[in-house]
Amino acid sequence: MKTGPKYKMCRRFGSVVFEKCQTQKFVMSEGRHKKHGKRPRALSAYGTQLIEKQKIRFTYNVTEKQFSNYVKQAIAKKGVDSSQKLFESLESRLDNVVYRMGFGHTRTLTRQMTSHGHFTVNGTRVTVPSIQVKEGDVIAVRAGSKKSALFTDFAKKMKEYNTPDWVSVDAESLSGKVVGKPKQMDLALDFGTVLEFYSR
Numbered sequence: 001m002k003t004g005p006k007y008k009m010c011r012r013f014g015s016v017v018f019e020k021c022q023t024q025k026f027v028m029s030e031g032r033h034k035k036h037g038k039r040p041r042a043l044s045a046y047g048t049q050l051i052e053k054q055k056i057r058f059t060y061n062v063t064e065k066q067f068s069n070y071v072k073q074a075i076a077k078k079g080v081d082s083s084q085k086l087f088e089s090l091e092s093r094l095d096n097v098v099y100r101m102g103f104g105h106t107r108t109l110t111r112q113m114t115s116h117g118h119f120t121v122n123g124t125r126v127t128v129p130s131i132q133v134k135e136g137d138v139i140a141v142r143a144g145s146k147k148s149a150l151f152t153d154f155a156k157k158m159k160e161y162n163t164p165d166w167v168s169v170d171a172e173s174l175s176g177k178v179v180g181k182p183k184q185m186d187l188a189l190d191f192g193t194v195l196e197f198y199s200r
Contacts, residue, residue, distance in 0.1 A: 046197075046200075048193065049193050049194065049196055049197035049200075050197060052189070052190045052193040052194050052197070053067070053194045053197050053198075055188075055189060056090070056189050056191065056194055059107075059186075059189065060090045060093070060096060060107065061095070061107045061108055061111055062090070062093075062130075066130065068198070070086055070089045070090060071086060071194065071195065071198045072198075073085070073089060074086035074089060074195070075195065075198070075199075082195055083185075083191035083192045083195060084185075084191075086191050086194070086195070087182060087185050087191055088181055088182050089132065091182035092132045092133055092134065092178075092182065093129065093130050093131070093132065093133075094114050094119070094121065094126060094128070094129055094130070094131045094132075094133055094139070095107060095110045095111040095113075095114045095129035095130070096110070097133050097139060097167065097176075097178065098110040098113065098114055098119060098139065100163065100164050100167055101139065101163060101167050101169050101176040102154075102157065102158055102161040102163060102169060103119075103141070103150075103151070103154070103174075103176075104150075110129075111129045113150060114126065114127070114128070114129040115127055115128070115129050117142065117145075118141060118142060118145040118148065118150065119139055119140065119141060119142060119145075120139070120140050120141075120142045121133060121137055121138070121139055122137055122138055123138075123140075125142055133178055134178065135178050135179065135180055135181060136177070136178065137177070137178045138175060138176070138177050139175065139176050139177070139178070140173070140174060140175035140176070141174035141175070146174055151174055154171055154174060155171040155172055158171040163176075164182070164184070165179075165180070165183075166178065166179060166180035166181060166182055166183065167179060
């Protein structure tokens with residue numbers, strides 16, 4: 001998925017959309033920009049909803065069509081919180097789960113890694129970043145990729161990384177398991193507002 005200049009997009013949508021913007025360098029750049037920039041205009045309700053939609057879409061690195069389909073599926077699911085369902089669907093994408101497990105430092109990287117077939121799900125090599133994984137699924141670096149520079153010193157890196165409580169990781173075997181459902185939404189992302197946008 002193509003995106004524009006990341007710093008510029010982070011100023012518009014918030015630093016949550018790209019890991020590159022969650023650094024001291026961006027904070028300093030943002031400070032200089034605010035000092036010399038213009039005061040932002042107040043957004044309409046529609047504008048606010050549109051911004052939230054784009055923020056979540058870019059955060060999870062999905063296309064407009066993919067995101068629209070996730071929203072439709074969340075709304076169509078009866079008896080569940082649509083916001084929670086949308087969140088779970090995005091979090092359960094293979095590329096996102098690989099990111100949450102710490103195999104890559106950005107979702108863009110883990111999307112590329114999964115599309116290149118570096119991972120297996122329950123022993124089967126997968127090349128589709130968008131497949132939905134579920135509780136009990138085992139995700140592992142395939143045997144032919146374990147010597148790749150992508151996974152050099154992975155065990156050492158994992159000592160400084162905190163995985164979410166719904167996944168577990170075995171750094172030595174380069175594998176992980178989904179042990180529950182995603183629960184904690186990022187407070188910087190407003191899924192309810194996005195659903196309002198699509199219900200217009």
